[in-house]
Amino acid sequence: MDLKGSIQDLWKDIYNTGDLHHCFNCSTCLSGCPASYGDPPLLVRNLARMVILGLEEELLNEDTPWACVSCSKCEEMCPMDVKPFEMILAIRQWQSANDETRVPPSIVEIYKRGYTQAVGVNTDLRDSLGLPELKTITNNPELLQMFREMLMKTPVVSANDYMFGG
Amino acid sequence: MELCLFLGCNTPAIRPDVERAIRASMPILGIDLVDADNYVCCPAFGAFPSTDTDSWLATSGWNLSIAEEKGCDIVVQCGSCYSSLRMGREHIMHHPEKQERVNELLEPTGRRVDGRSKVRHVSEVLYKEIGPETIAGQLKKSLKGMNGVVQYPCHTLFPSEVVGFEDSAREPKGMRRLVEALGANVNSYSRELQCCGGAGGFMKSTPEQAIEFAQSKFDAILAETQTDFIAVSCITCLMHMENVQNTLNKRVGEERYKIPIFDYNQLLALCLGFEAKQVASICNVPRDSVLSRIA
Numbered sequence: 001m002d003l004k005g006s007i008q009d010l011w012k013d014i015y016n017t018g019d020l021h022h023c024f025n026c027s028t029c030l031s032g033c034p035a036s037y038g039d040p041p042l043l044v045r046n047l048a049r050m051v052i053l054g055l056e057e058e059l060l061n062e063d064t065p066w067a068c069v070s071c072s073k074c075e076e077m078c079p080m081d082v083k084p085f086e087m088i089l090a091i092r093q094w095q096s097a098n099d100e101t102r103v104p105p106s107i108v109e110i111y112k113r114g115y116t117q118a119v120g121v122n123t124d125l126r127d128s129l130g131l132p133e134l135k136t137i138t139n140n141p142e143l144l145q146m147f148r149e150m151l152m153k154t155p156v157v158s159a160n161d162y163m164f165g166g
Numbered sequence: 167m168e169l170c171l172f173l174g175c176n177t178p179a180i181r182p183d184v185e186r187a188i189r190a191s192m193p194i195l196g197i198d199l200v201d202a203d204n205y206v207c208c209p210a211f212g213a214f215p216s217t218d219t220d221s222w223l224a225t226s227g228w229n230l231s232i233a234e235e236k237g238c239d240i241v242v243q244c245g246s247c248y249s250s251l252r253m254g255r256e257h258i259m260h261h262p263e264k265q266e267r268v269n270e271l272l273e274p275t276g277r278r279v280d281g282r283s284k285v286r287h288v289s290e291v292l293y294k295e296i297g298p299e300t301i302a303g304q305l306k307k308s309l310k311g312m313n314g315v316v317q318y319p320c321h322t323l324f325p326s327e328v329v330g331f332e333d334s335a336r337e338p339k340g341m342r343r344l345v346e347a348l349g350a351n352v353n354s355y356s357r358e359l360q361c362c363g364g365a366g367g368f369m370k371s372t373p374e375q376a377i378e379f380a381q382s383k384f385d386a387i388l389a390e391t392q393t394d395f396i397a398v399s400c401i402t403c404l405m406h407m408e409n410v411q412n413t414l415n416k417r418v419g420e421e422r423y424k425i426p427i428f429d430y431n432q433l434l435a436l437c438l439g440f441e442a443k444q445v446a447s448i449c450n451v452p453r454d455s456v457l458s459r460i461a
């Protein structure tokens with residue numbers, strides 16, 4: 001492994017927890033991980049190593065954290081309390097902050113209508129099932145505006161405000 | 167007991183019959199549901215939790231504050247919503263500086279959050295609060311004579327310290343007891359605790375492997391059980407386990423994978439006497455083989 005480009009304190013930017021350093025590469029986190037069956041596989045153990053070693057270039061280019069299904073099995077199994085799922089989220093956050101192409105499109109969707117799906121607009125179907133009308137922020141312009149203004153004060157939304165226009 | 171119903175995105179938009187089943191069945195068992203009016207996305211793990219803590223926890227805080235205002239706990243069926251809301255609540259409760267920041271962000275919207283409303287999964291409420299015996303005592307129909315298998319929502323098991331309610335996350339019993347309460351015989355199989363694989367980016371980033379992963383589970387069910395159906399309690403498990411069976415059939419060139427999938431509350435509502443056209447009308451794998459036998 002080439003450690004020339006490694007940044008010693010990078011872990012503090014990405015996942016600033018002492019627990020990370022207790023990782024001893026045991027691989028237990030891989031044993032029940034669905035995404036470890038992927039191609040390329042999501043290998044939590046390797047990601048922990050990369051964060052500790054400060055491999056910035058490699059980490060920025062890693063797509064595998066986005067294959068995680070959020071099942072948290074790794075978190076249950078890790079004997080050293082590294083909280084690997086939280087580490088996955090932390091790596092994604094760090095990537096999103098440093099590379100706008102990583103910003104997930106779903107946050108634009110949620111900013112625009114409050115949800116990842118068209119909630120509360122399928123009124124005919126809901127009627128036919130005897131379901132009540134839903135009070136959603138999609139249908140409440142004033143609240144939706146407040147929600148957007150709140151988000152606009154948070155780091156990734158404000159840094160990429162051009163994505164949220166209109 | 168009153169609980170605040172958090173619907174999430176997929177259930178009300180794509181599978182509102184599951185919503186109908188929950189709204190129909192819970193009050194009969196003593197749970198009054200109040201709507202989480204003007205809630206927003208949980209937030210999904212692939213959204214704000216993947217960008218920054220501020221937007222993540224502000225969004226969780228928005229949702230939690232709705233239940234806090236109503237003075238009750240939240241109940242949720244979707245596994246991801248459950249896990250996201252619970253993790254958000256943990257962060258807000260145990261980190262004063264995060265709570266302060268969230269309240270600063272929420273302030274202009276007229277909301278506040280302190281974490282006093284708990285987040286509960288519908289299967290936990292059914293299993294621990296109501297209990298299988300009470301459920302069995304209310305039924306008008308049953309699944310007698312049928313075999314089922316259960317799919318535990320991963321998000322309700324792990325990390326057990328934060329989200330768990332089973333005595334052991336390695337040996338969960340809730341879903342099994344709940345389905346048995348409806349009169350069915352629950353079969354065990356080797357890959358019972360294997361994740362459905364449907365959440366997050368696994369299917370999107372490596373679909374081939376995600377489908378093979380799911381196939382290994384279905385092959386185990388077919389080889390090791392006599393099952394007539396699969397009972398789930400998560401909207402992602404429900405939709406993914408149906409869709410993947412159809413994909414697999416196209417691959418193998420025969421209708422090998424056709425196990426009907428039900429959300430638990432759908433089976434429950436059916437056994438409580440509600441009609442399938444209201445509580446179990448939307449599916450991608452036909453359910454008639456089961457519906458015709460509920461008596």
Ligand code: SF4
Nearest residue numbers: 023025026027029078
């Ligand atoms: S299970 Fe924990 S200690 Fe073991 S390799 Fe994974 S992160 Fe490191």
Ligand code: SF4
Nearest residue numbers: 033068069071072074
């Ligand atoms: S939470 Fe993500 S990394 Fe951990 S086991 Fe599940 S899929 Fe793998």
